[in-house]
Amino acid sequence: MKKSSTLRVLLVCLPALFLLASCCSSVFSDEAMEKKIDAVMEQLTLDEKIALIHAQSKFSSAGVPRLGIPELWTDDGPHGVRPETLWDQWTSALWTSDSCTAYPVLSSLAATWDKDLARLYGRSVGEEARYRKKNVLLGPGVNICRTPLCGRNFEYMGEDPFLAGKMSVPYIQGLQSNGVAACVKHYALNDQEFERHHTNVHVDDRALYEIYLPAFKMAVQEGGAWSLMSSYNLYQNQYVSHNSRLLKDILKGEWGWDGAVISDWGAVHETKGAAEGGLDLEFGSHTNGVDKNTANAYDYYYLALPYKAGLLEGKYSQEDLNDKVRRVLRLNFRTLKGDYNGSFCSPEHFADSRKIGSSGIVLLKNAGGVLPMRADARKIVVLGENAIRPMVVGGSSSSLKTKYEISPLQGIKDAYPDAEVVYQRAYQGEPKLTGNYNYGLYDLTDPRSDKQLLADALAAVEGADYVIFFGGLNKNKYQDCEGRDRTDYHLPYGQDGVIAALAAARPDMIYVNLSGSPVAMPFTDDVAAILQGWYLGSETGHALADVLTGKVNPSGKLPFTFPRELADGPIKTERQYPGIEETKGTWQAYYDEGIYVGYRWYDKQDVTPLWAFGYGLSYTTFEYGKASLSSGTMGKQMTVKVPVTNTGTVAGAEVVQLYVSACEPAVDRPVKELKGFEKVWLEPGQTKTVSITFDRDALARFDADAHQWVVDAGSYKALVAASSRDIRAEASFRVK
Numbered sequence: 001m002k003k004s005s006t007l008r009v010l011l012v013c014l015p016a017l018f019l020l021a022s023c024c025s026s027v028f029s030d031e032a033m034e035k036k037i038d039a040v041m042e043q044l045t046l047d048e049k050i051a052l053i054h055a056q057s058k059f060s061s062a063g064v065p066r067l068g069i070p071e072l073w074t075d076d077g078p079h080g081v082r083p084e085t086l087w088d089q090w091t092s093a094l095w096t097s098d099s100c101t102a103y104p105v106l107s108s109l110a111a112t113w114d115k116d117l118a119r120l121y122g123r124s125v126g127e128e129a130r131y132r133k134k135n136v137l138l139g140p141g142v143n144i145c146r147t148p149l150c151g152r153n154f155e156y157m158g159e160d161p162f163l164a165g166k167m168s169v170p171y172i173q174g175l176q177s178n179g180v181a182a183c184v185k186h187y188a189l190n191d192q193e194f195e196r197h198h199t200n201v202h203v204d205d206r207a208l209y210e211i212y213l214p215a216f217k218m219a220v221q222e223g224g225a226w227s228l229m230s231s232y233n234l235y236q237n238q239y240v241s242h243n244s245r246l247l248k249d250i251l252k253g254e255w256g257w258d259g260a261v262i263s264d265w266g267a268v269h270e271t272k273g274a275a276e277g278g279l280d281l282e283f284g285s286h287t288n289g290v291d292k293n294t295a296n297a298y299d300y301y302y303l304a305l306p307y308k309a310g311l312l313e314g315k316y317s318q319e320d321l322n323d324k325v326r327r328v329l330r331l332n333f334r335t336l337k338g339d340y341n342g343s344f345c346s347p348e349h350f351a352d353s354r355k356i357g358s359s360g361i362v363l364l365k366n367a368g369g370v371l372p373m374r375a376d377a378r379k380i381v382v383l384g385e386n387a388i389r390p391m392v393v394g395g396s397s398s399s400l401k402t403k404y405e406i407s408p409l410q411g412i413k414d415a416y417p418d419a420e421v422v423y424q425r426a427y428q429g430e431p432k433l434t435g436n437y438n439y440g441l442y443d444l445t446d447p448r449s450d451k452q453l454l455a456d457a458l459a460a461v462e463g464a465d466y467v468i469f470f471g472g473l474n475k476n477k478y479q480d481c482e483g484r485d486r487t488d489y490h491l492p493y494g495q496d497g498v499i500a501a502l503a504a505a506r507p508d509m510i511y512v513n514l515s516g517s518p519v520a521m522p523f524t525d526d527v528a529a530i531l532q533g534w535y536l537g538s539e540t541g542h543a544l545a546d547v548l549t550g551k552v553n554p555s556g557k558l559p560f561t562f563p564r565e566l567a568d569g570p571i572k573t574e575r576q577y578p579g580i581e582e583t584k585g586t587w588q589a590y591y592d593e594g595i596y597v598g599y600r601w602y603d604k605q606d607v608t609p610l611w612a613f614g615y616g617l618s619y620t621t622f623e624y625g626k627a628s629l630s631s632g633t634m635g636k637q638m639t640v641k642v643p644v645t646n647t648g649t650v651a652g653a654e655v656v657q658l659y660v661s662a663c664e665p666a667v668d669r670p671v672k673e674l675k676g677f678e679k680v681w682l683e684p685g686q687t688k689t690v691s692i693t694f695d696r697d698a699l700a701r702f703d704a705d706a707h708q709w710v711v712d713a714g715s716y717k718a719l720v721a722a723s724s725r726d727i728r729a730e731a732s733f734r735v736k
């Protein structure tokens with residue numbers, strides 16, 4: 001080979017060699033990484049830049065083989081690593097090696113109010129994603145539970161942005177400690193599934209900044225999220241994926257974020273908006289994000305050939321292009337920890353899933369101490385379709401194929417190997433899974449009539465030591481499922497009547513509600529005990545049995561309010577929800593309730609909910625002493641201390657909540673707002689002093705006219721609470 005060509009080869013390969021060398025180090029410093037990005041930017045051709053900023057397959061985008069930059073692989077979460085799909089299809093590739101650990105849904109993680117557990121969750125699921133060679137796990141979701149009917153409440157972390165934000169931060173940090181990027185979603189205002197691709201959200205700036213953005217802001221500023229997903233809906237008549245106010249002005253401008261915005265799948269609709277609106281990486285174009293598929297030449301993505309043509313004509317700025325490319329390279333490089341391979345389906349991961357699951361279960365009622373169940377039970381009758389229904393599959397994009405799933409019925413049998421455990425269906429819902437899956441399908445069809453099913457259940461409960469009814473929702477369409485909202489706040493399949501009939505025969509019945517959203521419970525007074533049991537993944541039955549038997553003392557607290565009836569809530573008009581089709585094909589949803597979402601609404605209206613935000617019982621009791629403040633006047637920070645005693649007979653954990661209340665607010669404000677929480681474990685008789693620090697910003701309200709946060713002088717109260725409706729101690733302070 002001639003000398004000059006050797007030199008040329010060396011020059012061309014040099015960056016790749018340099019790149020390879022630096023990739024082998026486990027984690028390179030930000031500075032070194034930025035230098036590498038600069039070096040690569042010098043090398044990239046226009047075609048290579050274009051290739052980097054849009055998908056090449058259903059879940060991957062291209063790298064730059066010539067420079068040794070690997071392609072970028074994404075996959076759904078957030079509850080586990082989605083099974084492999086075919087290259088350009090939604091349908092499963094039917095691999096036999098991608099059955100994962102299925103973790104509890106995120107609304108149940110939020111119900112643990114345990115930041116350490118959220119970190120464990122993120123690290124654990126991140127190890128699985130790393131093992132499956134994914135650079136990006138598409139989660140967590142932190143949209144707000146604005147209506148109990150939203151089909152994806154189960155994937156999100158409740159009605160309060162502070163709880164959602166503070167619980168997502170450790171999940172993100174745990175996940176990213178594996179070199180797997182979080183992709184926090186769906187930024188922003190995607191708080192319903194109804195017509196999610198065609199709904200233009202109208203929300204005032206105060207509600208935007210105080211309710212709908214804070215969890216995302218914490219995720220990027222405290223959590224250090226490496227990517228965010230732009231949502232399907234419109235805001236200010238512009239698709240969010242093209243919305244420079246949300247993506248450029250706020251996210252990258254005000255918040256100074258250096259990560260990459262990945263579009264939701266099919267959320268991009270034009271080149272100009274995608275080019276100039278702050279989007280960095282286009283996925284899933286020409287699909288509906290669920291099952292509609294376009295056999296798609298990826299070159300016809302909006303940021304592919306059409307964008308290249310526009311750039312060559314000088315229609316679009318090189319600066320916007322280079323910013324996208326830099327952010328995508330940064331995302332790629334941040335995930336290139338070369339010496340680490342994660343782990344998959346380990347006993348530790350299933351144990352993590354069980355621990356997280358049992359910690360999120362919320363004890364709502366326990367009349368006469370019917371729970372925990374006695375160990376010497378001889379006959380246990382388990383009722384309800386949800387006792388046997390697989391729930392890991394379903395719900396759409398968060399659906400998983402798991403190595404195994406312990407049903408509630410199996411969990412009871414495993415906990416009582418010597419007892420007679422009788423199962424009766426009691427009701428029949430939809431016996432098959434509806435949705436776009438070709439794995440984990442099941443058919444629970446029971447030939448008996450509804451009448452017969454109930455009669456058989458009533459006959460079975462005679463002489464049982466315990467009767468446990470597993471009901472609730474499921475992951476079918478129009479239940480807890482992406483792409484559609486529920487159309488009824490009450491339980492489906494006539495469960496209200498079935499539960500009432502069975503409770504009439506057995507008033508000591510235990511009702512376990514499996515759902516990811518609030519539901520009506522008109523039978524609350526008829527049953528002895530009620531648990532909110534969520535969807536808990538692979539170890540569902542074991543996690544539920546751990547709590548029912550007292551092996552685990554329940555410590556969950558609700559991340560959202562359960563109103564008695566939907567009408568008690570803030571949504572009063574069709575224009576608020578689901579919105580009105582003012583022009584053909586486009587719905588306008590008006591968030592007229594403003595900041596009064598969840599407990600903020602029920603407090604303001606003084607409407608008593610069935611179960612309050614932050615509520616949850618224990619098998620023990622806790623007493624709170626007097627609250628004391630580090631100062632009577634707010635400086636930069638304030639610490640509230642309160643002694644908490646376990647006054648019962650078993651060890652347990654209490655979530656101490658701190659709400660702040662302005663005494664004579666200058667403007668209309670919520671009665672109180674959550675600004676701190678700490679979970680504390682106490683042996684019987686033990687007292688610990690819990691301290692919660694909050695800073696001046698916690699007192700701020702957003703002044704939309706001035707477009708700034710304002711802390712009003714005046715007097716405030718620090719409310720120390722066991723729930724948003726159970727204030728146990730308070731202390732006053734002033735702001736000068």
Ligand code: GLC
Pocket residue numbers: 076138185264265288289290397
């Ligand atoms: C879906 C969902 C999003 C998911 C993505 C990929 O439509 O909205 O949460 O991560 O597309 O499946």
